[in-house]
Amino acid sequence: MAKKEMRRPIESGCPDGVQYMHPVMLKNFGQWKYHDHPRPGVLRHVAHSGDTVWTVKAGTQRILDVFTLRKLCDIGDKYADGHVRFTIRSNIEYMVSDEVKVEPLIAALEDAGFVVGGTANSVAMISHTQGWLHCDIPGTDASGVVKAMMDELIEEFKNCNMPNRVHITTSCCQINCGGQGDIAINVQHTKPPKINHDLVANVCERPSVVARCPVAAIRPAMVNGKPSLEVDEVKCICCGACYPPCPPMQINDPEHSKLAIWVGGNHSNARSKPSFQKLVAGGVPNNPPRWPEATLIVKRILKVYKDDAKDWERINDWIDRIGWPRFFELTGLPFTKFHIDNWRGSRKSLNASTHIRF
Amino acid sequence: MSDKHSTPMLDELENGPWPSFVSGIKRLRDQHDDERINGMANDLLGQLEHSYETRKGYWKGGTVSVYGYGGGIIPRFSEVGKQFPESREFHTLRVQPPAGNHYSTDILRQLADSWEKWGSGLVTFHGQTGNIMFIGSSTENTQHFFDEINEYGFDLGGAGPCVRTSMSCVGAARCEQSCANEHKIHRTLVNNFTDDVHRPALPYKFKFKVSGCPNDCTNSIERADFAVIGTWRDDIKIDQQAFGEYVGTKGRQHVIDNIITRCPTKCMTLKDDDTLEIDNRNCVKCMHCLNVVPAALSPGDDKGITLLLGGKRTLKIGDLMGTVIVPFMKLETDEDYERLVEIAEETIDFWAENGLEHERCGEMIERIGLVNFLEGVGIDVDPNMISYPRESSYVRMDGWDQEAQKWFQRKIDERRAAVE
Numbered sequence: 001m002a003k004k005e006m007r008r009p010i011e012s013g014c015p016d017g018v019q020y021m022h023p024v025m026l027k028n029f030g031q032w033k034y035h036d037h038p039r040p041g042v043l044r045h046v047a048h049s050g051d052t053v054w055t056v057k058a059g060t061q062r063i064l065d066v067f068t069l070r071k072l073c074d075i076g077d078k079y080a081d082g083h084v085r086f087t088i089r090s091n092i093e094y095m096v097s098d099e100v101k102v103e104p105l106i107a108a109l110e111d112a113g114f115v116v117g118g119t120a121n122s123v124a125m126i127s128h129t130q131g132w133l134h135c136d137i138p139g140t141d142a143s144g145v146v147k148a149m150m151d152e153l154i155e156e157f158k159n160c161n162m163p164n165r166v167h168i169t170t171s172c173c174q175i176n177c178g179g180q181g182d183i184a185i186n187v188q189h190t191k192p193p194k195i196n197h198d199l200v201a202n203v204c205e206r207p208s209v210v211a212r213c214p215v216a217a218i219r220p221a222m223v224n225g226k227p228s229l230e231v232d233e234v235k236c237i238c239c240g241a242c243y244p245p246c247p248p249m250q251i252n253d254p255e256h257s258k259l260a261i262w263v264g265g266n267h268s269n270a271r272s273k274p275s276f277q278k279l280v281a282g283g284v285p286n287n288p289p290r291w292p293e294a295t296l297i298v299k300r301i302l303k304v305y306k307d308d309a310k311d312w313e314r315i316n317d318w319i320d321r322i323g324w325p326r327f328f329e330l331t332g333l334p335f336t337k338f339h340i341d342n343w344r345g346s347r348k349s350l351n352a353s354t355h356i357r358f
Numbered sequence: 359m360s361d362k363h364s365t366p367m368l369d370e371l372e373n374g375p376w377p378s379f380v381s382g383i384k385r386l387r388d389q390h391d392d393e394r395i396n397g398m399a400n401d402l403l404g405q406l407e408h409s410y411e412t413r414k415g416y417w418k419g420g421t422v423s424v425y426g427y428g429g430g431i432i433p434r435f436s437e438v439g440k441q442f443p444e445s446r447e448f449h450t451l452r453v454q455p456p457a458g459n460h461y462s463t464d465i466l467r468q469l470a471d472s473w474e475k476w477g478s479g480l481v482t483f484h485g486q487t488g489n490i491m492f493i494g495s496s497t498e499n500t501q502h503f504f505d506e507i508n509e510y511g512f513d514l515g516g517a518g519p520c521v522r523t524s525m526s527c528v529g530a531a532r533c534e535q536s537c538a539n540e541h542k543i544h545r546t547l548v549n550n551f552t553d554d555v556h557r558p559a560l561p562y563k564f565k566f567k568v569s570g571c572p573n574d575c576t577n578s579i580e581r582a583d584f585a586v587i588g589t590w591r592d593d594i595k596i597d598q599q600a601f602g603e604y605v606g607t608k609g610r611q612h613v614i615d616n617i618i619t620r621c622p623t624k625c626m627t628l629k630d631d632d633t634l635e636i637d638n639r640n641c642v643k644c645m646h647c648l649n650v651v652p653a654a655l656s657p658g659d660d661k662g663i664t665l666l667l668g669g670k671r672t673l674k675i676g677d678l679m680g681t682v683i684v685p686f687m688k689l690e691t692d693e694d695y696e697r698l699v700e701i702a703e704e705t706i707d708f709w710a711e712n713g714l715e716h717e718r719c720g721e722m723i724e725r726i727g728l729v730n731f732l733e734g735v736g737i738d739v740d741p742n743m744i745s746y747p748r749e750s751s752y753v754r755m756d757g758w759d760q761e762a763q764k765w766f767q768r769k770i771d772e773r774r775a776a777v778e
Contacts (some may be wrong), residue, residue, distance in 0.1 A: 006425040007505050011556065012513045013549035014524065017456035017541055020465055021531055030530040030539065034653040045532050053532065063493070065382035066470045066479040067389065073463040073470075084466070086459045086483040088525065088576060095532075113377055129486060132409035133402075134434060134450060134493055136417045141409065143379045144371055151374030176671045177486045180580045208715060214674050241673050247418060254413035267580045269572035270646045271622055274579050276677050288410040289367040311616055312650065343676055 022083040022095040024053045040160045041116035042102060054102050055093050056080070059115040059125045059150070059157060062090045063133065063143050071112055079105040089125040089167070091118050115150075115157060123156035123166045123302065127179060131172045137244050138172035139187035139257040140286050145170050148290040149185075152299060163309035163318065166302065169265075174239045180265030182315040183301060184277045185294050187286070188260035192236040193249040197223040204229070204246035212241045259284040259294050263301060264316035275316045281333050297333070304330045323357045359397040359444075362387065363404030367411065386479045397444035398478045398494060405442045422449050422497050424504045427556040430514030431500055447496040448478070451503060452489035452515040454523045457544040458531055459484065469507065476503035487565065488525035489515040518558035519716075521706070522565045524548040525578075529570035529588075534652055535645065536570035537588030537661040538689055543568045543698070547584070550699050554706065561713035561722075564706060571657065572645050578669065579680045583719045584702060585666040591686055592658035593638040594647070600654035605632040617647050662688045663698075667705065668720025678720040681728065685742035704735040738768060 018026060028047035035045040043055040060068065072092055076084050079101060080094035087093060092114075094105055106116050118124050126149060129135070131142030149168070156162065169181030176186060200206070206229055210218050217235035221228055229249070231242075240251040251257070261284060265277030280301070284294050301315075308330060309318035319327050328335045341349045371380045380403075387399035405416055422433035432450040439446035469490075473481060478494025485491045490512075495503055504514065515523030524547060527533070529540035547566045554560065567578035570588040578585030605613050610628065618626050622644050625637040634654075648655045665687070666680030684701065688694050705719065708731070713722045723731045732739060741747075 009424065009426045009504070009556075010508050010513070011552045012508075012511060013552045013555065014454045014513075014545050015456040015511050016545065017458040017460040017531075020456055020460040020462045021458070022460075025460075025531045030536065032530075032532060032534040032536070034534050034656075036653065045534070055532070059376070061377035061379040061382055062482055063379040063382065064481050064483070065386050066474050066481070067385050068377075068382050069466060069470050069481060073466050076463040082463045084461050084463065085528065086455075086461075088459075088484075088488070088527075090483060092483075115376065127486065132415045133406055134417060134432075134448070135415060136419045136434065138415045140413075141406075144368075144410070147371050147374070147376055147378060147380075150376040154375050175673050176677075179486065179577055179671065180677075211714075212674065212716060214676075239673070252414055257413075265580075267574050267577040269574060269579075269644050270649060271620055271644055274574070274679055276679075286413060288413065289370040312620060312646070345676075 020083065022053065022081060022097075024051050024097045025095065027051065028053075037120050037160075038102075040122060040158060041106070041119055043119055052097065052099075054096050054099060056096070056102060056105050056109070056116060057087070057091050057093050057118050058109045059091055059118055061143075061147065062125075062128050072114075075105070075108050075112065079108050087118075087125075089118070089127050091125050115154060117158040119160070121160045121162045121164050122158070123153050123162060123168065125157070126150060126168045126170060127181065129170060129172050129177045135172055136247075137175075137240070137252075139189065139240075139252050140172050140259065141288060142170055142172050144289055145185065145291050145294070148292075149295050149298065152295050153302075156302065162302070162306055164312050164314045166305075166315065167265075168298065173243075174241075175244075180267055180274075180277050182263065182265065182277075183298055184262040184265060185284075185298065186260055186262060187257055188282055189238040189240055189251050189253065189257050190283075191253055191256040192231050192233045192238055193240070193242060193251045194253075195223075195229060195231065196248040196250065197226060197228040199248040200228040200246065201226050203248055206246075209242050209246040209249070212245055214239060214241060218242055254286075257286055258282065259286055259291070261294065261297050261301075264319055266314050266316045268314075271312075271314075271317055272320065279339055280327070280331070282336075282338055300333075301331055326357060359387075359393060359400050362400055363407060365403050365407040368403060368407050383480065390474070390479060392474065394444075395474065395479050398448075399445075401442035401445040402448065402478070402494065405436060405438060405445060408438060408441070417448070422500060424501050424514070427514060429517045429520055429556060429558045432517055433497075445478075445494065448494045449497065449500055451477075451492040451495060451500060452485065452487075452517055452523065453492060453507065453512050454515045454548075455484055455488065455490050457524075457526050457541045458528055460531070468510065469512075472503060472506045476500075476506070487515070487522050488567075489523045513552075514556065516555045516558070516563070519560045519562045520556075520558035520564070521548065521551040521554040521560070522563050523555070524566040524568065525576045526568040527570050527575040529568075533570060535573065535648060535657060537590050537657050538568070538570050538586070538663050540568045540570045540588070542695075543586050543663070543689065546695050546699060547586070547702055550702070551706070560706070560710050562716050562718050564709070564719060566702070572643050572664075573649065579666050580669050580677075581671060582669050582680065583667065584705065585669055585680045586698070587664050587666065588661065589643050589664050589686065590658040590661045592660040594636055594641060595656040595658060596634055596636070597654045597656075598633045601634050601651065602632045604651050604654055617650050620646050622646075662686050665698075665701065668718070668723050670718040670720050674716070675721050675724060678718075678724065680720065681723075682740075682743045683732075683737060685740055701735070701737075708734040738764075 169178035171178035221230040261281040262277035420433040476499040482491040526540040526544035567582035625640040665684035669680035
């Protein structure tokens, strides 16, 4: 039999979005004048031409089965001119050019179980990684954490009761795919990797594993007569960087891989410069299927923020104003030696002044 | 399909008001016409339940790609495939979305049809980098699915040490704050590097992200190696009548507390007649006042972009924000776009040459110093690149006079260019 001719790929790259864009958006491309916010979950954009487009935003389960995807399409065909887009936090947005279409669209989405909201000063959809469902190195799940937490925060998604928007992120390992968040719930390992010395020589390229370690705690060693690696457990910061290139360096631990909670990450340039998130709580149990301990801390931080922050203050702006001692006082979270940074550049995080609130 | 796996822990995630991904996977197991999909969904649920019980993941990587490419697929083989054979191979295809994440329902249905023909029926719009994630395909079907969607205009994104899929905000399509054609920038940049997307040969990943204004809705400073952000350099446009109406509705105290005193450079004054005065020379384009009163305040007309390089997340040396490399450039003519692409090419070439294995561009700049990088790519120093000048006197400065002369000469050249 003749060798089958393989099809060569068409290297078309990123498709042109214009072909799928809602016609009112296309017509007024670059010619928008202002927007307002008629109700939570709905934005109204007005163009210089006088054209208006209403956007209805809805949260979904993000891991979509084709039935759900088609249901979203049915709603789009029936109520929203057949065009949609997705936000970077995986919400779906429907655009309509006629105000009378807004309420039926919202009703159709809610009847189908989707959640309209996530605009302006709400708690937005949690940005979401892969976790146990698909990742090769996860310390926890992502879809489950997000589902359990959004169940508890749904009223804050559907309403706009926060001082400013709140972006929550999760990450299933310390590589931190979830990114910076006003509140971040991230895996934090607390013990060095357990090494399966029988496998290292066959599975791992040892020099590149040594090179991955941020603190030079890994060195080549002969163990039981086989080439392997050893970890200086005093130096090791338990980050898990050695695990992706060398799975026998087992970092994930059902008991000792914990969750840590960070606050104040903000990517926007509004008011202050973009900021990194800061550690506030550690030792949170990685407790499937609903992770109640993590949710409890997140809800406590949100409550204090909601009560104490001024309008338009993101969490980082709010803490800049009230100071860290008051943050720990108001939230009741313990302040420990682990909160004091000792990584490179950490001197800049120390208070070299008498600026102290009493 | 073998017997349904019992999933008592996952069943807990069917409770509560938020839409449940577990219910979705069960629909594929129980209601789909194709037995292949029923079986895949059942074993996927079984493995996931096993993860929940033991608090461990059971996927491992491997090598899977499509003919002609070296990346774009996230290979997943189950470590517990004997127990869960029908989802034993469960690869993800990373597919580049249309710029701006716009879809017609027709194209979504077409993608759904193709995906249930070859894959698990599970899909995400979008992953953290910005890809459509088609989750769950066997090694063989990966090629078939790609061949099918590639014929109607979709291509794989990046995976591994390569240029990755890009992301742009909704921008000019629907946002009054947009200062650039995000759509065009996104496609111009990433589609110039399709070879580097599909054939991983760089030190590590390289991401482009495009935001139309400094609100930076794509988080580009924080997580892109190459962040393009729309901005303007003339005056904020004030519709004094609309502003006066806002003051009338909300009251002077509200305006002072929420706008005037929140300006990071204190460049705003609320006049006695309820008009607004802005010291535009000191405006840093932070966007706060425009966000509060979009009906009265708008970006100026002299629009362009700011370019920041080197943002990334934690591994290996810690989080880095991008830093300013080009404070302002116009993006109007073909030559302007060519210059942008040229900066990207020179950056990637220099990093490919000088970056260590698994070292992001920002980490390389941290290691060699910003000045060495700038000299490498032929960009002049600029005080907008720093928060403040050097604090340490430990530096050798015997080339001072020549460097000062370069600065004065550049200023003369700029003035001449401005006159012409």
